[in-house]
Amino acid sequence: MIMLRAIVDSVYEDSTYKPKVLGPGGFFDKQWFDEFLQSSGPNIVDGVTHHIYNLGPGDAPDLLQKIQDPVYLSEVAQTFKDAQTSVSQYGMWSAPWIGESGGAYNSGGKYVSHTFVDSFWYLDQLGMTSTFDHKVYCRQSLIGGNYGLLNTTSFIPNPDYYSALLWHRLMGTSVLSTTHEGSPYLRTYSHCSKQKPGVTLLLINLSNSTSFNITVENDMNLYPDKMTRFDQMMLQTSGLREEYHLTPNDGNVQSDVVLLNGSPLELTCDGDIPDLVPEIVDGSLPIQMAPSSIAFINIKDFQAPACA
Numbered sequence: 001m002i003m004l005r006a007i008v009d010s011v012y013e014d015s016t017y018k019p020k021v022l023g024p025g026g027f028f029d030k031q032w033f034d035e036f037l038q039s040s041g042p043n044i045v046d047g048v049t050h051h052i053y054n055l056g057p058g059d060a061p062d063l064l065q066k067i068q069d070p071v072y073l074s075e076v077a078q079t080f081k082d083a084q085t086s087v088s089q090y091g092m093w094s095a096p097w098i099g100e101s102g103g104a105y106n107s108g109g110k111y112v113s114h115t116f117v118d119s120f121w122y123l124d125q126l127g128m129t130s131t132f133d134h135k136v137y138c139r140q141s142l143i144g145g146n147y148g149l150l151n152t153t154s155f156i157p158n159p160d161y162y163s164a165l166l167w168h169r170l171m172g173t174s175v176l177s178t179t180h181e182g183s184p185y186l187r188t189y190s191h192c193s194k195q196k197p198g199v200t201l202l203l204i205n206l207s208n209s210t211s212f213n214i215t216v217e218n219d220m221n222l223y224p225d226k227m228t229r230f231d232q233m234m235l236q237t238s239g240l241r242e243e244y245h246l247t248p249n250d251g252n253v254q255s256d257v258v259l260l261n262g263s264p265l266e267l268t269c270d271g272d273i274p275d276l277v278p279e280i281v282d283g284s285l286p287i288q289m290a291p292s293s294i295a296f297i298n299i300k301d302f303q304a305p306a307c308a
Contacts, residue, residue, distance in 0.1 A: 005044045020046035025099050027051055030082045037090035047136060048087050049099030052076065055121060058104040058146060063112050064254070067103075067121045068206050070184040076125070080132035087133075095135040101125065102140035108147030115256050116248035118147070119163040119294060120206055126167055127189030127202050130175045139164065151256075157273070159246075159258040162265050163294065166244055166276060170200045170296050174306050177219075186212050186289070192307035198300040199307060205289045208253070213286040218303060242278035242298040243287070253292050 005021050012018040021044065024036055028050040037048065054076040055066050066072045083096040102108050103121050112118060122139070129137055139160075143150050149161040174192035176199060187204035194200070205212060249257035249264060257264050261279045268274055278298070281287075287297055 001040050001044055022047040022049045022097065022099065025049045025051060027053075028079050028083055030086055033083070033086045034090055037086065037094075043093050045091065045094050047097040047099075048083070048091055048094050049097045049138075050079075050083055052079070052098055052101040052125065053103065053105040054079075055104040058106045058109040058113065060104065060109075063104055063109045064117065067112070067117055068208070068253075070187065070206055073121060073124050073187075073206075074184075077128055077132070080129050080134060083134070084132040096133065097136040097138070098125075098129055098134055099138055100140050101137065102145065102147040104147070107145035110146050111254060113145075113147040114151070114158045114160075115254045116159045116246075116258050117253035117292075118158075119160050119246070119258075120204055122160050123163050123167065123202060123294060124187050124204055126171075127187070130171075130189070130191070156267060157265075158256055159248075162258055162260070162276070163246065165273070166246075166296050167202070168194075169276070170194055170244070170298060171202065172200070172307075176304055176306060180214075182212065183207065183210065185210065186214075192304065193298055193300075196298060196300055197307075198298060198302045199304050201287075201295075201297040201299070203287065203289055203295045203297065205291060205293050208292045211291055212289040214289060215286050216297075216299065216302070239283050239301045240280050241283045241300065243281050244276065244278050244296040245290070246294040247290060248292065251292070 001023050008019055008021055023045050055063060087094055087096045103118060104113060126137055139149065141148050143152055148158065149164065150157055170193065172192040172194040176190040176192065178188050178190040180186060180188045185205065185207040187206065189202040190199050192199055203214065245261050247259045249255040249259060260276060265274055283299065287295065289295060
């Protein structure tokens with residue numbers, strides 16, 4: 001790795017752009033990664049990469065159940081936390097990356113990984129890794145295996161493609177602390193919005209039988225004595241918000257057709273990606289989450305100091 005860094009620095013010495021040196025890859029083991037960073041030394045690797053396939057083999061009979069189990073999905077958080085700790089202690093010049101992940105290894109699940117339900121673990125990990133300061137998440141794969149973002153024969157986008165696209169378009173790089181008082185089957189993440197003012201929430205309802213009505217509060221409400229009159233006025237604002245609700249076709253989580261606000265996402269007659277149009281909702285109303293659904297919610301007038 002040290003020699004690779006020397007080669008890259010030499011070849012690109014006078015270049016405006018220089019390739020990043022990444023490593024070591026493979027599954028995370030804290031002791032080994034700590035020793036790797038200490039042995040390689042400062043400024044050798046730009047991204048500390050590790051792989052995640054925490055759902056197990058693609059042919060596991062309980063794959064579908066794992067993806068919908070909040071306790072199981074949360075177990076991998078310790079790995080992300082440990083990776084963050086290793087880099088902060090021994091590689092502060094770098095950042096943790098997910099160098100490869102497809103959920104289930106051995107090409108994923110034949111009847112699961114290309115369907116709507118796969119977005120549960122995928123988006124959950126995008127949100128979770130962000131909270132543990134991972135800067136990049138590399139998905140296996142664009143085309144190939146059961147977990148490809150595109151159908152391997154028709155190249156039509158699978159549901160995970162649209163999930164990734166909405167994440168890319170809506171979620172900014174500033175991650176906000178998010179908690180909720182309710183069922184563990186509701187997963188919640190929030191970032192400063194990427195292109196618009198305010199914040200964007202990612203909500204995932206893992207339950208196949210329970211709906212949720214969600215009210216969003218700014219934790220500035222916890223410190224009213226520190227709020228200015230302007231702050232209080234802004235927190236009372238209840239303008240319009242944009243909602244992108246993803247649900248499976250016919251309510252079947254193993255469908256490879258995903259609906260956006262009730263309409264199927266299909267390529268245009270020219271083969272282009274369809275417009276991803278949000279539903280405009282009165283911001284004073286609770287967010288309604290159907291069973292087995294995903295939502296991106298853009299709240300433009302939400303006042304988060306980190307997003308100023």
